[in-house]
Each structure stands twice: as structure tokens, then as C-alpha cells.
Amino acid sequence: MSQPSSILENLYVHHHGWLQGWLRRRLGNGADAADLAHDTFVRLISGRTQRRFDSVAEARAYLRTTAQHLCINLWRRREIEQAWLETLAAMPAAHHPSAERQAMVLQALEEVTAMLGQLPPKAARAFTLAVICDMTDDEVGLALGVSGRMVRKYVAQAMLGCLTLRAQQTMRELTSEPAG
Structure with a gap:
């Protein structure tokens, strides 16, 4: 196996599994955890500059903070979806x-x-x-x-x-x- 060729690849190789496990424990759902772990790295990759971390703890703190924001967004989106579904349920199907x-x-x-x-x-x-x-x-x-x-x-x-x-x-x- 070749060595990681970039900072991002190194970060992904060494921390993706940990992040996905952290998210799985937080969310109680493996599929959501996989999606948010992926989205966390997409956010990092799509950033304007490559981030350098001085330690494993610093890298994980950054990833955990980014993932936490994504969790909050997911929960907020689900609350909105639930309110919308309740609104739809209250109206006749013909008016949906x-x-x-x-x-x-x-x-x-x-x-x-x-x-x-x-x-x-x-x-x-x-x-x-x-x-x-x-x-x-x-x-x-x-x-x-x-x-x-x-x-x-x-x-x-x-x-x-x-x-x-x-x-x-x-x-x-x-x-x-x-x-x-």
C-alpha cells in the first residue's frame, strides 16, 4: 500500500474510521454517520486552503467540531421535515x-x-x-x-x-x- 500523498489523504486515512465511529455513537445510526463523516471531509476538501494540524488531538477536534455542526444541521432539517409532514397530515390529501x-x-x-x-x-x-x-x-x-x-x-x-x-x-x- 502506498503512503498518503497529501495532507487531506493522510487525514482521511488516519481519522475517517474514528470520526465515523464517533458519529455512529452520537447519532445511533450507521448510515447517517457514514453520510456525515463523508460530508465532513467534503467540507474540508472544498475549503480554500489545506489545513495543517500540529497533533492528532487538533485534527480530531477540528473534525469533531465540523461534524457536530453537520449533526445540528441534520437535526434541524429533520425537525423542519417533521413539522411539514404534520402540516400535510392535517390537510386533506386532495389539497397536498x-x-x-x-x-x-x-x-x-x-x-x-x-x-x-x-x-x-x-x-x-x-x-x-x-x-x-x-x-x-x-x-x-x-x-x-x-x-x-x-x-x-x-x-x-x-x-x-x-x-x-x-x-x-x-x-x-x-x-x-x-x-x-
């Missing part, structure tokens, strides 16, 4: 959107959730209360302990995030359409 439309809704929900996760917690909460719970600025302000003016600022911040997502979606659609 097509499979393609359902996939689009799930993707949009995941993107909005990720966008809200990047906002300050009060801004994300203000947006959720104002838009989803249909609360007034004063009601949201009371719940968050801020003024109605601050609520409007928070909601505007989240709306800007939503508009950015919409613009990105439009660009994806425009670039994926075949030339006519």
Missing part, C-alpha cells in the same frame, strides 16, 4: 401539493430557518412572533422587553434576509433555465 412543490417548500423552510439562525436571537424571535404568530409590534415588544420601534427594526432585518433569499432563489432559477 405535488412532490416537486413539497420539495421546494422544504428547501425554502430550511433556507429561512438558516437565515433566522444567522440573525441576533431577538431579531429572529421578533420576526417569528410578528409574522408567524401575527402579533402586533407592541405585543412582540412586550414579549421581548423592547420598544415597538425596536421590533420594527428587528422585523425589517429579518425581512431583508428573506428578500436576499428570494433574490438568490430567482438567480438560481434564471441560471438553471435552458436557453431558448
